[in-house]
Amino acid sequence: MVKRCSWGTCNSDTRYPERIINVSFLPFPKPKTNYDACLRWIKACGRPVEQLNVNKITRDTYVCSKHFVGGFPSEKNPDPFPATGGQIYEARVKSRKRKYVELEHNSAEPSCSVPEVPCIDHVNPIILSRNENDKDTQTDEIVYTNLDLVAHNLSIKNLEEEKNALIKQNEDLKMQLASCVEQDFKLKSKRSPAKKHKQVVNNKKFSAETVANSNIKKLFEYYTGLTYVRFILLVNFLFPEEGINPVNYKEKRKEVKAMLLTDQLFLVLCRLRNGLHIKDLAYRFNIKPQSVSVIFKSVIHYMYLKLGYLSYWPHRDTIIQNMPQQYKQEFPTCLAIIDCTELKTEKPSSLKSQSQCYSDYKSSTTLKSLVVTDPRGSVIFVSDLFSGSISDNEICKESGFYKLLQQLKDQGYLQDNDGIMADKGFRIEKDLGELNLRLNIPPFASTATQMSSGDVALTRKIAAHRIHIERSINQIKNFKIVNRRIPGTLFYNINEIWTVCSLLTNFQDTLVKM
Missing domain, CATH: 3.30.420 (Nucleotidyltransferase; domain 5)
Structure with a gap:
């Protein structure tokens, strides 16, 4: 298993032996078992939130021994050096019977001012009582030192800075999203008329009328086997009443209903004369292949009945x-x-x-x-x-x-x-x-x-x-x-x-x- 250091810009990696001489890898505290220590290590590593957070911590997340006092976590220095270059604080020894609670402030928002730090040799503990009636009860006492106040205020200041940075980042992202939505709307509005124009062009590109008006000699006869004049005579014979469609279609489709009868007959004759396939005709006439199939089957059946009704044997x-x-x-x-x-x-x-x-x-x-x-x-x-x-x-x-x-x-x-x-x-x-x-x-x-x-x-x-x-x-x-x-x-x-x-x-x- 490859082990890589998660601290700051450290490049310790087991794949490169020259980087890990006299270096050992220490597993990250797990969020489920030691959540506070996990947060402290994440903060000490100083990596961006998207790269290292509680959800990213797995059993394969490590910090190498280069970043610990003495090369190994100890009771006095259980956390790695801060990657941001901050001061290293030693762990405080907790009393067995006394518990530390969060400092309560009278103001709505905690002050970010840092009080003066007295000399460490003269640090006197401040004992506050949670219960004024039982001041002698040892378990209800809360002990703070001046060093605790400094650390607490620093953490509040850092959290406020992170909060402000996140708020600003959120506003920037909202602005970018709004800009993208507006740009997308403009592109769609421009593309929609172009699409409609393309459909009109395609419809005009291949139809009975456009082929008949082509400058290419006998192009209509090439596609249908008939001259345009005889095609019109065939149309008048098959569809004598203008505006009435006598064809009984196998399926009801909007594309079929919207297509002119002359173009439907032209489509059928193109398939008969040149053996054009369904997809080819669908592309030429800008309709779906299913619509081409419905038109061909229905019109062929109608032509079979209409033409077969005539008597072709002369006297x-x-x-x-x-x-x-x-x-x-x-x-x-x-x-x-x-x-x-x-x-x-x-x-x-x-x-x-x-x-x-x-x-x-x-x-x-x-x-x-x-x-x-x-x-x-x-x-x-x-x-x-x-x-x-x-x-x-x-x-x-x-x-x-x-x-x-x-x-x-x-x-x-x-x-x-x-x-x-x-x-x-x-x-x-x-x-x-x-x-x-x-x-x-x-x-x-x-x-x-x-x-x-x-x-x-x-x-x-x-x-x-x-x-x-x-x-x-x-x-x-x-x-x-x-x-x-x-x-x-x-x-x-x-x-x-x-x-x-x-x-x-x-x-x-x-x-x-x-």
């Missing part, structure tokens, strides 16, 4: 009228092109889900959807997402595609012998035959003979026109949220996201010009 006469010229010459009654596409996903934790979602074509877990476009590449039907192991023939049945064709025939949108163009993987001739519709697919090659020149020409024609549905699917996947590996956290509303992304391509330019 056959409209399709034929707007067919590309080359397509109209080669396939005048083929009104739609179909194909399937797959979205890669994170591997599900369930082995059963892994087996269902595994695609041999992609060698990964996927989700599969059926997409139908007209000859110009516009999406006229998109199915929900199914597990990646489903076949092309099965997805046509499960997605309700045949039921849709039957409804279109009943309404006169399709007629007998109208055609559907597909790839070789769609072996649905019988199913379409039951609806009196034809399937246009490339001819199959024979194992025995080569393909005829007519079959080769037909294959090339179909491939030249089927490329437009591949372009249309690629246009959907330009929305990066469905072009990357779908995380498990999006499985709960991935159908809504996929459908909205597919139908939003109809607000873009057509792939095949007239």
